[in-house]
Amino acid sequence: MNPNGLDEESGYQKRRRKHKPTTVADPPRLERHVDRSARKKTAHMIIERSSLGCASDNEEESLFENVYSEVEDEEAAQEEVDSEEDISKIAPDTPSKRGKISASKRQKRSPTPPLDLSPHELYFSQNRPGRTKTSNTNLSSVALLDHEEYFELVRSYKSQHNDDLEYLQAEYAKSFNQWQFELSQGFNICLYGFGSKRSLLMKFAEYIDDRQKDDINKKVVIVNGYVSSMSLIKDTLQTIAAAVSDPAAGPPKLGSQPAGMLDSLVQLLDEDPSKHVTLVLHSIDGPTLRRPTVQAILSRISSFSQVKLIASANHPSFPLLWDSSIRSTFNFVFHDSTTFQPYTSEIDVVDEVNELLGRSSRRVGGKGGVGFVLKSLPEKARKLYEILIQEQLASMGGQSALDRRDDEDDNDSRSMNMAKSEAGIEFRLLYQKAVEEFICSTEMNFRTQLKEFYDHKMIESHFDFLGTEVISIPFKKDELETILEDLTS
Known part of the structure; x- marks a missing residue:
């Protein structure tokens, strides 16, 4: 080079x-x-x-x-780079674990399982659970059922089995002659089975009353055992005593305690052996009659030769109410009387629905139920309830509807609603106002008037953190104002 x-x-x-x-x-x-x-x-x-x-x-x-x-x-090298860029345009980069899955890697779930599966895998594939579905509705958003709406729905309902139910009632009516014979032989009758037996017992009571020749000495007394009243047994004894006593002498005085009233009734029956009573008792296993003391009193009444008891039982476990001695005292003859009739009288549907919805504090039936009860009470009781409403409205921080009906809109009334525990009036303060209005003179008389409100669940009482008894009405503010308008109108 x-x-x-x-x-x-x-x-x-x-x-x-x-x-x-x-x-x-x-x-x-x-x-x-x-x-x-x-x-x-x-x-x-x-x-x-x-x-x-x-x-x-x-x-x-x-x-x-x-x-x-x-x-x-x-x-x-340039061709390789260009090919890599083209591939990156077609297929995106692999996402992270927390990112979304690409469309190419997302596998759609086929409803048809593959054909090459084993039998047990095919079974689990065909019976796999689906997606869980939740609803936004809850019980708190459900509107309350009132008595007016319930009775309107009941009147408009027509059952397609009415003919069959009437035929079943007619079949049981053919046994009335047999039942009357059993009563004449010293036995008592108890009807059990699914369905309401109230209409059947009422027909049997009419059957007995039509065949009694002596209407003066032989009476038919009907007791509704499904009524939730604490004084039901007292009222029953008082009604039987009035049936066997002389009407000209007036209602007999039996006392205040059930045991003493029973002894007085026994004396009345012994004084006149010609008096006979047929006691028709609906729902002997009712809530207020399930106590052992009450069942013992009923068994003793049915043991009298002058009293014939015809009872109905609704609960399947009603024989557990009695021990061997009480059951022998009743001396029942049991008849299966399955009627398939609805329990329209035995069960308060409005109260049960409100209790299932967690609104048991409003079991009185709404403002319509309160108005119905107040119409049957004396003037002083209505005045006492009016004072209680006014004081509770004042404790809620607002005036009554009569004072501010023209200058307050609905939004203000909703915003001023308070909890039940924050509203009410002290027992002593309410008693003092009742004395000032000449509603009562003693505390015993005052508590007696409040007892009527307690029985119908129109008021509630609780103790605050200081131990003071506070009485309140379990209603909202707008409902209290409506009730007050009805009382003052």
């Missing part, structure tokens, strides 16, 4: 070092541009040398091979 060629080659190497990137951090795109410009200059230099005849054939071939090999490597 001639000295000129060596000098020119060393200059080429210098130029390569001059254009070679000095740092590793340079962008690869810039490095490719630098290498390409160096190769262009080298190609021009080879062409000039070949035209001037300064380089040998071996040197030209080696230089051409180096240049074209680098060009081919660069083109192959």
Whole structure:
């Protein structure tokens, strides 16, 4: 090789070092541009040398091979980069674990299982559970059922089994003669089975009353045992005593306690053996008659030869109310009387629905039920309830509806509603106001009047953190205002 060629080659190497990137951090795109410009200059230099005849054939071939090999490597690398960019445009990058699954990797769940599954896997595939569905509705959003709506729905309902139910009642009516014979032999009758038996017993009572020749000495007394009244047993004894006593002498005085009233009733029955009473008792297993003392009194009444008891039981476990002695005292003959009739009288549907919805504090039946009860009470009791409403409205922080009916809108009345525990009146304060209004004179008389409200669940009482008894009405403010308007109108 001639000295000129060596000098020119060393200059080429210098130029390569001059254009070679000095740092590793340079962008690869810039490095490719630098290498390409160096190769262009080298190609021009080879062409000039070949035209001037300064380089040998071996040197030209080696230089051409180096240049074209680098060009081919660069083109192959560029094609790989372009192909990778095209693939990245078609398929997105793999997401992270918390990211969304790509559409290509998301597998749709097929409703048809594969055919190559084993029998047990095919069973579980066909019986796999579906997605859980939840509802936004809850019991607190359900509107309360009132008596007016309930009676309207009952009147409009027509059962498709009315003919079958009437036919079943007629079949049981064919046994009235047998039942009357059992009563004449000293037995008492108890009807059990699914369905209300009230209408059946009422027909049997009419059947007995029509066949009694002596209407003066033989009476039929009907007792509704499903009524939730604490004085039900007292009222029963008083009614039987009035039936066997002389009407001209007035109602007999039996006392105040059930045990003493029973002894007085026994004396009345012993004084006149000609008096007979047929006692028709609906729901002998009613809530107020389930106490052992009450069942003992009823069994003793039924043991008298002058009293014939006809009772009905609704609960399937009613025999558990009695032990062997009380059951032998009743001396019942049991008859299966499944009527499939609805318990329209035995169960207060409105109260039961409100209790299931967690609104047991309003079991009185709403403002309509309160108005119905107040109409049957004396004037002083209504006045006492009016005072209680006024004081509770005052404790709620607002005036009564009569004072602010013209200057208060519905939004203000809703915002002023308070919880039951925050409203009410102290017992002593209410008693003092009742004395000032000449409603009562003694505390015993005052508690007697409040007892009527307790029995109908029109008031509630609780003790505050100081131990003071507070009486309140379990209604909202707008309902209290409506009741007050009805009382003052």
